[in-house]
Amino acid sequence: MLEVQDVVTSYGMIQALKGVSLAARTGEVTCILGPNGAGKTTLLYTIAGILRPRSGSVRFEGRELAGVPADQVVRRGISLVPENRLVFAHMTVRENLLAGAYARLGRDGGGVKVDLEAMLERFPILRQRAGQAAGTLSGGEQQMLAVARALMARPRLLMMDEPSLGLAPMIVEQIFEIVAALNREGITVLLVEQNARLALSIAHHAYLLEQGRIAFRGTPSEVSANEAISRAYLGIKRG
Amino acid sequence: MVDFLQALVDGVMLGATYSLLGLGFTLIFGVLRRLNLAFGPTILVGIYAGSHLSLAWPGALVPVVAVTVAGALLAGVYVERFSFRALARQAPVVSMISTFAVWMQLQELVSLLSPSRTMPYPSPVWLPAVAVGPILLRSDGLLMWSGATLIMLALFALLYRTRFGTTIRAVADSSEAATLMGVNVAMVGAAAFLVASAVGGLAGVLIAQSHQQVTPYFGLWATVKGMTAMLLGGAGSLPGAVVGGLALGVVETQTLWHFGGQWRDLVSYALLFLVVALSPRTRWGSGL
Numbered sequence: 001m002l003e004v005q006d007v008v009t010s011y012g013m014i015q016a017l018k019g020v021s022l023a024a025r026t027g028e029v030t031c032i033l034g035p036n037g038a039g040k041t042t043l044l045y046t047i048a049g050i051l052r053p054r055s056g057s058v059r060f061e062g063r064e065l066a067g068v069p070a071d072q073v074v075r076r077g078i079s080l081v082p083e084n085r086l087v088f089a090h091m092t093v094r095e096n097l098l099a100g101a102y103a104r105l106g107r108d109g110g111g112v113k114v115d116l117e118a119m120l121e122r123f124p125i126l127r128q129r130a131g132q133a134a135g136t137l138s139g140g141e142q143q144m145l146a147v148a149r150a151l152m153a154r155p156r157l158l159m160m161d162e163p164s165l166g167l168a169p170m171i172v173e174q175i176f177e178i179v180a181a182l183n184r185e186g187i188t189v190l191l192v193e194q195n196a197r198l199a200l201s202i203a204h205h206a207y208l209l210e211q212g213r214i215a216f217r218g219t220p221s222e223v224s225a226n227e228a229i230s231r232a233y234l235g236i237k238r239g
Numbered sequence: 240m241v242d243f244l245q246a247l248v249d250g251v252m253l254g255a256t257y258s259l260l261g262l263g264f265t266l267i268f269g270v271l272r273r274l275n276l277a278f279g280p281t282i283l284v285g286i287y288a289g290s291h292l293s294l295a296w297p298g299a300l301v302p303v304v305a306v307t308v309a310g311a312l313l314a315g316v317y318v319e320r321f322s323f324r325a326l327a328r329q330a331p332v333v334s335m336i337s338t339f340a341v342w343m344q345l346q347e348l349v350s351l352l353s354p355s356r357t358m359p360y361p362s363p364v365w366l367p368a369v370a371v372g373p374i375l376l377r378s379d380g381l382l383m384w385s386g387a388t389l390i391m392l393a394l395f396a397l398l399y400r401t402r403f404g405t406t407i408r409a410v411a412d413s414s415e416a417a418t419l420m421g422v423n424v425a426m427v428g429a430a431a432f433l434v435a436s437a438v439g440g441l442a443g444v445l446i447a448q449s450h451q452q453v454t455p456y457f458g459l460w461a462t463v464k465g466m467t468a469m470l471l472g473g474a475g476s477l478p479g480a481v482v483g484g485l486a487l488g489v490v491e492t493q494t495l496w497h498f499g500g501q502w503r504d505l506v507s508y509a510l511l512f513l514v515v516a517l518s519p520r521t522r523w524g525s526g527l
């Protein structure tokens with residue numbers, strides 16, 4: 001569904017991605033692990049069109065994405081739940097959800113209404129808070145809102161950047177259950193996480209990104225079986 | 240007591256136009272995160288255009304209003320194009336310096352193109368003043384207040400009741416997230432700039448009809464009033480700008496009544512300084 005080939009992305013003189021290749025297959029959860037500063041956010045921003053790659057290609061459903069402006073990428077069927085959620089803090093929960101459907105508002109007003117109702121059904125806490133400014137929500141509620149807002153665009157590929165960041169363990173598990181459920185419903189997921197154990201529990205494929213390069217790829221069990229990676233990212237000591 | 244009430248009423252009527260200036264400033268600052276020092280001077284251009292038309296065509300009030308707003312819009316487009324869009328990738332301070340240069344250009348331009356420094360501006364002088372008990376509501380003040388209130392209601396309806404307005408607020412809140420939702424942030428920024436310029440032009444009409452004249456220093460004056468109203472209101476909140484403008488107007492007229500005209504500006508600048516120095520968490524333009 002998504003193929004990233006030899007992508008190089010720089011901030012000025014600093015290369016943050018030094019030739020990254022990976023694939024997200026239709027219907028699967030693909031997760032990207034890696035330490036702080038590895039380039040995970042840069043990779044998602046490059047796919048989303050907010051950053052332009054210096055070289056390499058990003059293909060989605062067979063069409064080239066590199067160079068497509070960010071506001072058009074969402075219209076191709078890719079939504080990003082950004083790091084730190086970035087909800088519209090001064091706008092109500094309902095306005096946030098409608099903003100998520102911005103790209104469809106003009107041509108599919110009826111569908112947007114149906115989806116809004118479906119989101120409020122799926123996340124009852126958002127219905128309770130529908131008229132409240134999003135900035136007054138708790139971190140977990142804001143994360144739910146960010147996910148629901150992204151879904152309002154009806155993406156075929158949902159990208160998530162560290163959804164567990166700063167949340168209590170119980171809330172994190174809830175979020176991962178939601179991600180797994182969305183995937184079962186047919187949404188392809190590209191998940192960036194530092195919480196490797198939880199991410200691997202729902203992933204079909206995993207990549208390890210280190211200093212702008214893919215250091216390892218495999219199935220979750222292959223990742224767990226790799227001694228160095230387990231020690232660094234799963235905190236498992238063996239032999 | 241009557242003095243106090245009279246000054247209060249005068250202050251609210253005057254302050255309503257400051258609120259409009261503050262709203263224009265806040266819109267541009269909130270959406271583009273850049274300070275437009277040339278906001279007052281764009282209004283100056285509109286008022287001079289209106290003044291020229293009124294000299295050539297006495298008694299034509301509606302065309303004068305239209306030309307004033309159109310002039311402010313045109314000057315606004317100029318500022319947006321050259322100080323904001325052209326410099327969008329530069330640091331915000333570059334835009335600010337550029338708007339200062341544009342300010343000087345516009346100020347010199349209207350001086351050069353006008354027969355005298357002080358130009359007349361028409362006012363509907365035939366409107367009667369209204370007496371409410373001991374309080375006198377002057378016609379120009381009533382016009383400022385009612386006009387500004389109508390414009391504010393329209394602006395708030397636009398921003399809070401339409402999809403376009405919601406998009407503007409979303410960009411002001413987080414332009415990054417708005418981009419991810421599919422919003423063309425550059426286009427929304429330019430549109431917000433135009434809305435602000437139109438609001439500025441209308442504020443210019445209301446203020447100029449009260450002053451009945453205009454000088455090239457109106458640009459400085461309007462920029463200072465608008466920025467003060469915005470900062471008093473917390474730098475980035477639309478309702479705050481309304482309150483800030485009203486507060487500034489009331490402080491000015493109270494000072495005028497009780498201490499005399501020479502203290503008026505000093506006290507309002509002192510108020511601005513106190514608010515900026517003492518408020519620990521101004522919003523600095525995060526969301527409207």
Ligand SMILES: Nc1ncnc2c1ncn2[C@@H]1O[C@H](COP(=O)(O)OP(=O)(O)O)[C@@H](O)[C@H]1O
Binds near residue numbers: 014035036038040043
């Ligand atoms: N806006 C930026 N300007 C300059 N360098 C940046 C910027 N954002 C990130 N970087 C650098 O790029 C590298 C990758 O960052 P990032 O993609 O945020 O990593 P991660 O999301 O994996 O923590 C880091 O070295 C970081 O310092």
Ligand SMILES: [Mg+2]
Binds near residue numbers: 041042083161
């Ligand atoms: Mg990151």
